[in-house]
Amino acid sequence: MLDHGTAPPAAGDEKSSPRQAAVRYAAGLMRRKPVERLVAEGGQGEGGSLRRSLGMWQLTMISIGATLGTGIFVVLGGAVPKAGPAVIISFVIAGITALFSALSYAELAGSIPVSGSSYSYAYATLGEIVAWVCGWCLILEYGVSVAAVAVGWGQYLNELLDGTIGVTIPAALANPPGTDGGIFNLPALLVVLLCMAFLLGGAKESARVNTIMVGVKIVALLLFCAVAFTGIRAGNYAPFMPLGLGGVSAAGASLFFSYIGFDAASTAGEEAKDPKKDLPRAIMLSLLIVTALYVLVAAVAVGAMPWGDFEGSEAALAGIMEDVTGQSFWAVLLAAGAVIAIASVVLTVLYGQTRILFAMSRDGLVPKTFAKVHEKSGVPRANTVIVSLFCGVLAAAVPLGELADATSIGTLFAFALVNIAVIVLFFTRPDMKRTFRTPLSGVRIPLGSHRVPLAPAFPAIGFGLCVYMMFSLPGSTWMYFGGWMIVGLVIYFMYGKSRSRLAQEAQVPLEK
DSSP, X not given: OOOOSSOOOOTTOOOOOHHHHXXXXXXXXXXXXXXXXXXXXXXXXXXXXXXXXXXXXHHHHHHHHHHTTIIIIIIHHHHHHHHGGGHHHHHHHHHHHHHHHHHHHXXXXXXXXXXXXXXXXXXXXXXXXXXHHHHHHHIIIIIIHHHHHHHHHHHHHHHHHHHHHSOOOOHHHHSOTTSTTOSOOHHHHHHHHHHHHHXXXXXXXXXXXXXXXXXXXXXXXXXXXXXXXXXXXXXXXOSSSTTHHHHHHHHHHHHGGGGGGGGGGGGGXXXXXXXXXXXXXXXXXXXXXXXXXXXXHHHHXXXXXXXXXXXXXXXXXXXHHXXXXXXXXXXXXXXXXXXXXXXXXXXXXXXXXXXXXXXHHHTTSSOGGGGOOOTTTOSOHHHHHHHHHHHHHHHHHSOHHHHHHHHHHHHHHHHHHHHHHHHHHHHHOTTSOOSOOOTTTTOEEXXXXXXXXXXXXXXXXXXXXXXXXXHTSOHHHHHHHHHHHHHHHHHIIIIIHHHOHHHHHHTSOOOO
């Protein structure tokens, strides 16, 4: 008999008091899906199963592909005016915040290797309503970040076209409505559709394309550092912290947007060849590589250009290259690298979004269409097309700044829940086999005549940092987030709650 977690009593039970009914209703909201069942169902959709075809190197490239590029190529121009040269510290703060959550992701990805990422982790530990909220945040995190990054892609595409053939896309078709005369951001829509075409070819094929693009963007960033280093002026670093710690914190909160990709590997849990070992390694390795590159590029960039000149620049690195060398060739070369780099972010984040919806659909919380897998390609085709069209239209219609901040808060909320999930599993499933543990977790310390296991301190710190970063974001971002949550809860209570597989199974009396 399957363990259905904390499911409510079956239909047909004798009538109970309002209090008992309320208790059962609350228990239904908090029903959990056991870890063993999550793993057993892994890869199975309505129309077939996902294929295990990805090794550790490909998983690492997925995480790097989803992460590297956004903070440097797009958001840097908006972060430097908030912190000045101390934006270097902002990157470190955001990276440390991401590290604590990455440790929690690594532990859970190795223990619960499924496509749902933090949504599935929450379902196993915190209950269905919390899992839905987490999944809804992930839709915001992945879906909206695709659109935000795609907007920045258009800026670099214009730099490339202007430097090579002397042509630029008209402002009306290169910017979102209300931004610099924009009407419809055509390049943003095109890059999303291009990535959709790669994803429809299969996970292994799209991973191969992503690996090539990741290699190109790492070379492009190292080239920038080598060239821009010659333009560094010591005076550009002074004053180092012109806007104080508040500015550094605010910039760090915005830059956290540029670290969201490290968890992308966890969405490939059902397509990894050896997920229990490879997923934790891929998550930690990708975060280490990305943080080192971010800090290096930021240090060179603010040294080569006065921090006040970054205001309003969404293609700052290309401008620095041209100013330092006095030649447009280097700027064009960097713009070409950025076009490829940002396209890989769109590709991998879009991939993650489709896999999360796949898991939610399998649980009955969103329509079954999202879990149907194409027989030949092993790809959830309808899912991929629907998500891509939604993200493409969003990219063409919404300004970048609001998108980036909304993504940050959704990401931080989901990460906070992952940290809590690790702590809950520590107490509820202490004997569960784990291929990776957060540092010091479970270490036994003397207490009187006994030795007791140390509770997970790193996840607790990670949770606190996520909450702190959330409250560093502006009030308008909280308004968008609150509205998003209200919409999500309405959808859950009107659709997901009654169609949940656990809810439907609870209505069928179990065989004696």
